Amino acid sequence: MSLSELWFILVAVLFIGFFFLEGFDFGVGMATRLLAKNDTEKRMLINSIGPFWDGNEVWLLTAGGAMFAAFPNWYATLFSGFYIPLVVLLLALIARGVAFEFRGKVGSDSWRKAWDISIFLGSFLPPFLLGVVFATLMKGMPIDGDMQMHAGFFDVVNPYSVVAGLSVVCLCIVHGLMFASLRTEGALRLRARELARKWLIPLAVLLVVLAALTFVSTDAFQTRGVILAIMAVVGAAAFVLAGYFMKQGREGWAFGMTGTVIALAVAAVFVALFPRVMVSSLGSAFDLTVYNAASGNYSLKVMTIVALSLLPFVLAYQIWSYFVFHKRIHEKTHLEY
Amino acid sequence: MDVLDLARLQYALTTIYHFFFVPVSIGLVLFVAIMETLYVVKKDENYKKMAKFWGKLFLINFAVGVVTGILQEFQFGMNWSDYSRFVGDVFGAPLAIEALFAFFLESTFIGLWIFGWDKLSKKVHLACIWLVVVGTTLSAFWILTANSFMQQPVGFSVQNGRAEMNDFLALITNPQLIYEFPHTVFGAYLTGAFVVAGICAIKMLGKKDAHLFKSSFSIAIVIGLISSLGVAFSGHSQAQHLVETQPMKMAAAEGIWETTPDKAPWALISGINVDGQKNSFELNLPIPGLLSYLSYGEFNGAVTGMKELNAQYNQQYGQGDYIPPVKTTFWSFRFMVASGGLLILLSLYGTYMALRRRVDKAPRWYWHCMKWAIALPFIANTSGWIMTEVGRQPWTVFGLMTTADSVSPNVSSGSVLFSIITFTAVYTLLGGVMVYLFVKEIKKGPSGEKEGLEQPHDPFEKEVAHVS
Numbered sequence: 001m002s003l004s005e006l007w008f009i010l011v012a013v014l015f016i017g018f019f020f021l022e023g024f025d026f027g028v029g030m031a032t033r034l035l036a037k038n039d040t041e042k043r044m045l046i047n048s049i050g051p052f053w054d055g056n057e058v059w060l061l062t063a064g065g066a067m068f069a070a071f072p073n074w075y076a077t078l079f080s081g082f083y084i085p086l087v088v089l090l091l092a093l094i095a096r097g098v099a100f101e102f103r104g105k106v107g108s109d110s111w112r113k114a115w116d117i118s119i120f121l122g123s124f125l126p127p128f129l130l131g132v133v134f135a136t137l138m139k140g141m142p143i144d145g146d147m148q149m150h151a152g153f154f155d156v157v158n159p160y161s162v163v164a165g166l167s168v169v170c171l172c173i174v175h176g177l178m179f180a181s182l183r184t185e186g187a188l189r190l191r192a193r194e195l196a197r198k199w200l201i202p203l204a205v206l207l208v209v210l211a212a213l214t215f216v217s218t219d220a221f222q223t224r225g226v227i228l229a230i231m232a233v234v235g236a237a238a239f240v241l242a243g244y245f246m247k248q249g250r251e252g253w254a255f256g257m258t259g260t261v262i263a264l265a266v267a268a269v270f271v272a273l274f275p276r277v278m279v280s281s282l283g284s285a286f287d288l289t290v291y292n293a294a295s296g297n298y299s300l301k302v303m304t305i306v307a308l309s310l311l312p313f314v315l316a317y318q319i320w321s322y323f324v325f326h327k328r329i330h331e332k333t334h335l336e337y
Numbered sequence: 338m339d340v341l342d343l344a345r346l347q348y349a350l351t352t353i354y355h356f357f358f359v360p361v362s363i364g365l366v367l368f369v370a371i372m373e374t375l376y377v378v379k380k381d382e383n384y385k386k387m388a389k390f391w392g393k394l395f396l397i398n399f400a401v402g403v404v405t406g407i408l409q410e411f412q413f414g415m416n417w418s419d420y421s422r423f424v425g426d427v428f429g430a431p432l433a434i435e436a437l438f439a440f441f442l443e444s445t446f447i448g449l450w451i452f453g454w455d456k457l458s459k460k461v462h463l464a465c466i467w468l469v470v471v472g473t474t475l476s477a478f479w480i481l482t483a484n485s486f487m488q489q490p491v492g493f494s495v496q497n498g499r500a501e502m503n504d505f506l507a508l509i510t511n512p513q514l515i516y517e518f519p520h521t522v523f524g525a526y527l528t529g530a531f532v533v534a535g536i537c538a539i540k541m542l543g544k545k546d547a548h549l550f551k552s553s554f555s556i557a558i559v560i561g562l563i564s565s566l567g568v569a570f571s572g573h574s575q576a577q578h579l580v581e582t583q584p585m586k587m588a589a590a591e592g593i594w595e596t597t598p599d600k601a602p603w604a605l606i607s608g609i610n611v612d613g614q615k616n617s618f619e620l621n622l623p624i625p626g627l628l629s630y631l632s633y634g635e636f637n638g639a640v641t642g643m644k645e646l647n648a649q650y651n652q653q654y655g656q657g658d659y660i661p662p663v664k665t666t667f668w669s670f671r672f673m674v675a676s677g678g679l680l681i682l683l684s685l686y687g688t689y690m691a692l693r694r695r696v697d698k699a700p701r702w703y704w705h706c707m708k709w710a711i712a713l714p715f716i717a718n719t720s721g722w723i724m725t726e727v728g729r730q731p732w733t734v735f736g737l738m739t740t741a742d743s744v745s746p747n748v749s750s751g752s753v754l755f756s757i758i759t760f761t762a763v764y765t766l767l768g769g770v771m772v773y774l775f776v777k778e779i780k781k782g783p784s785g786e787k788e789g790l791e792q793p794h795d796p797f798e799k800e801v802a803h804v805s
């Protein structure tokens with residue numbers, strides 16, 4: 001395996017980590033609207049992700065940084081090509097990030113309402129837009145011989161990409177509701193679990209449509225049919241198990257299963273792409289690949305050493321922080337946010 | 338305006354804005370860590386109160402710093418994709434390492450610190466905030482590694498039509514970085530110190546809680562003195578280094594058009610005439626050879642002027658105009674240095690009062706000065722970056738790539754305009770909210786007032802009420 005292939009895997013791992021982790025806090029963010037009945041419940045939800053959401057978001061920053069360092073052409077083409085969606089993504093992340101910190105600082109209702117909107121939109125738009133971007137990456141975008149992407153509105157927004165975006169949103173909602181039921185106590189915990197079960201149905205529909213559209217709109221199943229079929233079967237099994245565990249009230253397991261579905265879905269994108277990183281709709285000669293988009297060998301070697309020596313520590317202290325805050329939040333818990 | 342101008346405008350706006358918050362975060366978190374250390378060592382609850390009070394301000398500020406920072410990382414790819422392609426091999430690495438090394442550390446341990454007051458032992462909790470201090474400093478180091486490469490490209494060779502890294506060690510021991518890193522970090526500590534000292538001044542003027550703020554002031558002003566001297570010395574060395582590596586920037590910063598005589602005089606201010614390539618007047622200080630001293634460390638030595646340098650660069654890099662916007666570079670340098678001078682004076686007096694334990698006897702005019710002096714480090718930081726970046730023009734990477742070649746070729750000016758307008762709107766709103774919250778928290782103070790207790794939504798209030 002060449003270093004650029006290794007870095008393709010590392011970028012994939014970073015995105016999987018991001019969607020698994022930030023996935024649930026996006027979901028919890030949306031649950032403040034979908035689930036919470038009063039202000040206390042809203043605050044319980046926000047506090048359930050309070051210590052984690054910022055660290056989770058760093059997975060996205062690291063994935064972006066890794067793309068920049070290991071695949072400058074990928075980073076350059078993607079970020080300049082998806083200009084407007086990324087502006088909206090940034091605005092959403094900005095609104096959401098400060099909302100957690102600011103919401104509890106002033107006692108007035110309209111103040112809290114404004115930040116509630118920020119939290120909801122800031123948790124809905126990013127997974128939606130990232131879903132759109134990843135779907136169109138696979139479908140193919142007008143990328144010319146100079147690796148420049150010139151996309152029109154309908155290249156980015158089309159039935160396939162919208163279904164993908166909604167699927168990611170829905171996945172995050174279910175995953176987030178399971179996280180909420182894992183981190184809270186009392187009525188909220190039970191309602192979160194029940195609501196997660198209800199959302200499984202639209203999610204199932206969306207995922208089936210998404211798989212069908214992927215079959216039609218991309219070459220994924222032609223090139224990687226067997227692996228993707230296996231992943232789909234495993235994913236479907238995890239999905240069914242998630243529903244089963246929710247019914248049984250085994251929240252940890254159910255959360256693990258919704259996480260598995262997310263991880264498989266993200267991994268599938270990278271499996272389908274490889275060895276391409278961006279598909280050109282103008283001809284496969286213009287595809288960006290792991291080879292023509294990568295940095296030089298020296299740079300990749302340095303990055304590999306740095307990443308492999310730091311990542312274990314990062315994982316260790318992030319896991320530790322989940323351990324420190326393993327206690328469930330109930331109505332009388334002292335809430336920071 | 339074309340895409341290039343718009344992209345530059347956006348870069349200037351968003352980066353200057355982002356850098357209002359960065360130095361405050363770096364400086365304030367150090368202060369919070371010191372306060373909590375005093376609490377743990379001296380077991381005095383007042384220090385805990387103060388650590389929480391400054392911590393609250395730190396967190397408000399940090400939130401804005403983080404969200405505006407995400408945009409910074411995206412912006413290279415969005416607006417400057419040709420730049421990213423050309424230097425990503427070298428420049429991307431420090432950015433990725435910053436995320437991996439620093440951002441994870443900061444974000445995780447801040448989470449542990451905020452939510453861990455009664456879940457972690459005192460010492461572990463204290464260790465968390467110190468790890469955040471380490472994280473913010475590491476973050477500065479890696480991003481400045483990237484910036485230093487733009488000032489003085491090292492550790493690379495041009496291959497396959499782009500800059501490729503061939504010596505990582507050279508990249509992180511870049512001579513430019515050796516000056517830029519301490520200068521920027523001292524500047525950040527100075528900013529934190531003057532934000533703290535200025536808030537203390539407001540409290541001293543108001544008398545409420547004055548006793549709680551006395552010790553904060555004494556510590557802040559000592560940090561302020563040390564770091565203001567640190568900034569001046571490192572800045573002086575950096576200027577000397579620039580004379581060797583980017584003489585054009587330094588000549589512009591001093592408004593030197595013609596190469597000077599051997600004993601070069603230093604002008605306090607000059608009337609820069611860009612079109613005529615000369616100065617309409619120069620107000621020289623009566624110290625012969627002062628500019629030679631500032632440039633070389635001795636009162637002798639001619640300083641090469643911009644015209645001669647431009648001729649040289651035309652030979653070296655091809656036909657073109659290599660003179661940066663002189664007025665901007667000249668005046669931003671002066672604003673920075675003047676702020677630095679004032680900060681040193683204010684720190685000296687404050688430290689004198691603090692060491693003689695006469696802080697409460699300091700005259701009111703001093704507190705008024707300190708209140709307004711909160712603005713000074715922000716002026717210095719901003720003008721410092723303007724000098725560094727504008728003075729490097731027309732280059733993005735000195736001698737290697739011009740700004741005009743760096744911009745994204747596939748992005749329309751409409752797109753950039755859309756993002757400038759939306760970001761400016763959101764940033765303005767954020768700035769307003771932040772100032773409002775800062776004022777509110779400062780008014781409330783560390784003990785919390787009646788007003789605070791009626792707000793069940795402020796969690797810290799309840800805590801403080803328990804304590805007191």
Ligand code: HEM
Nearest residue numbers: 517520524568569572573576674677714717718721722725
């Ligand atoms: C007191 C005398 C000072 C001197 C002689 C000085 C000198 C310099 C010089 C020569 C540069 C340009 C570096 C380059 O282009 O490579 C610079 C940049 C800068 N200065 Fe200062 N400075 C002083 C005070 C300050 C103060 C008080 C602050 C902030 C509180 C500050 C913050 C900065 C920053 C943030 C930069 C940009 C980063 C960098 O290039 O280091 N400076 N300074």
